[in-house]
Amino acid sequence: MVFGVAGVPTNYKGKFAGVFPWLKDMGLNGFEIQCTYGFKISEDRQEIIKKMQNEGFYFSMHAPYYINLGSLNNAVVGRSKSNMKEGIELAKSLGINRIIFHPGGGHDNTEEGRIRAINQLVDAVNEFTSEIDMGDVRLYPEIGGKTASLGSLDEIIEICKRCKFCYPCIDIAHLHAREIGSITTKEVLKEKLTKIKNAIPEKFKYIHFHAYTINYGDKGEIKHLKHGENMPDGSAGMPNLDDFVAVLKEMNIEPWVVSEALDTQELSAKYMRDLYVKS
Numbered sequence: 001m002v003f004g005v006a007g008v009p010t011n012y013k014g015k016f017a018g019v020f021p022w023l024k025d026m027g028l029n030g031f032e033i034q035c036t037y038g039f040k041i042s043e044d045r046q047e048i049i050k051k052m053q054n055e056g057f058y059f060s061m062h063a064p065y066y067i068n069l070g071s072l073n074n075a076v077v078g079r080s081k082s083n084m085k086e087g088i089e090l091a092k093s094l095g096i097n098r099i100i101f102h103p104g105g106g107h108d109n110t111e112e113g114r115i116r117a118i119n120q121l122v123d124a125v126n127e128f129t130s131e132i133d134m135g136d137v138r139l140y141p142e143i144g145g146k147t148a149s150l151g152s153l154d155e156i157i158e159i160c161k162r163c164k165f166c167y168p169c170i171d172i173a174h175l176h177a178r179e180i181g182s183i184t185t186k187e188v189l190k191e192k193l194t195k196i197k198n199a200i201p202e203k204f205k206y207i208h209f210h211a212y213t214i215n216y217g218d219k220g221e222i223k224h225l226k227h228g229e230n231m232p233d234g235s236a237g238m239p240n241l242d243d244f245v246a247v248l249k250e251m252n253i254e255p256w257v258v259s260e261a262l263d264t265q266e267l268s269a270k271y272m273r274d275l276y277v278k279s
C-alpha cells in the first residue's frame with residue numbers, strides 16, 4: 001500500500017530530507033519525484049532518496065513535461081527518446097521502478113491523426129526500450145486531462161498492450177475531465193477500471209494512480225482543485241475520493257496512489273490513506 005504526494009508539498013517549509021518524516025507522521029509513504037525540467041536529481045537528494053527507501057518510502061518518477069513521443073516533429077521525438085533512456089538509467093541507479101510520462105500529442109485531433117500518433121509513440125517506446133537494459137523499470141503512460149491530448153482510457157490500454165514495458169497510469173481526475181465529467185458514480189469508476197483489468201490483466205496488478213479532484217470545461221482539464229474545494233458553480237469537486245477508495249477495496253487493488261491536489265496533496269493523500277486503512 002502506497003499513498004503519497006507529487007513533489008515537495010507547498011505546505012512543507014524546510015529542507016528536502018525533512019519532508020519524509022513530515023509525511024510519515026501523516027501515515028504517508030509515497031513520493032513522486034517531479035523531474036519537471038529534466039531527469040536530474042542532485043547527488044545529495046539521490047542519497048536521501050536511497051536512504052528513505054530503506055526506511056519504507058516508495059518513490060516513482062514523473063518524466064519532464066517536454067517529453068513528447070507523440071509529436072509530429074521528429075527532432076522532438078528523437079530528443080524525447082534519448083531523454084527517456086537517461087531517465088531509465090537514473091531510475092535504475094536509484095532502485096526506482098516506476099516512471100510516469102505524458103503521451104504528448106501534436107497530430108490532428110481526428111481519429112486518423114490520433115491513430116498515427118499512437119502508432120508513432122508505440123514504435124518509439126518499443127525502439128528505445130529494446131536498446132537498453134530496462135532492469136525492473138516500468139513505464140507508465142498517463143491519462144491526459146485535455147480532450148485534445150493523447151492518452152484517453154482506450155489509448156492508454158492500447159499502448160500498454162503493444163509495449164512490453166508500459167503499464168497504466170490512471171489519473172482519475174484527468175479521466176473525469178477529458179470525458180467532461182464522466183465519473184459521476186462509484187459504478188462508473190469501477191466499470192472503467194474493470195475494462196483495464198480485463199484488457200491487460202497481467203499489467204493491472206501494477207497499476208499506478210493519480211487521484212484528486214479537478215475543475216474542467218468543454219475542452220477537459222482547467223485546473224486541479226484543492227482538497228475539499230468545490231467547483232466554481234458550488235458543486236462538490238469530483239471524482240469522489242470516497243468512491244475511489246471503495247473501488248480499490250472492492251476490486252482488491254494493491255494501491256499506489258499519488259495525490260496531485262492543488263497545494264494540498266498531503267491532505268488529500270492522508271484522507272484517502274486513512275479511509276483505506278479504516279474501511
Ligand SMILES: [Zn+2]
Nearest residue numbers: 062100102142
Ligand atoms: Zn502527469
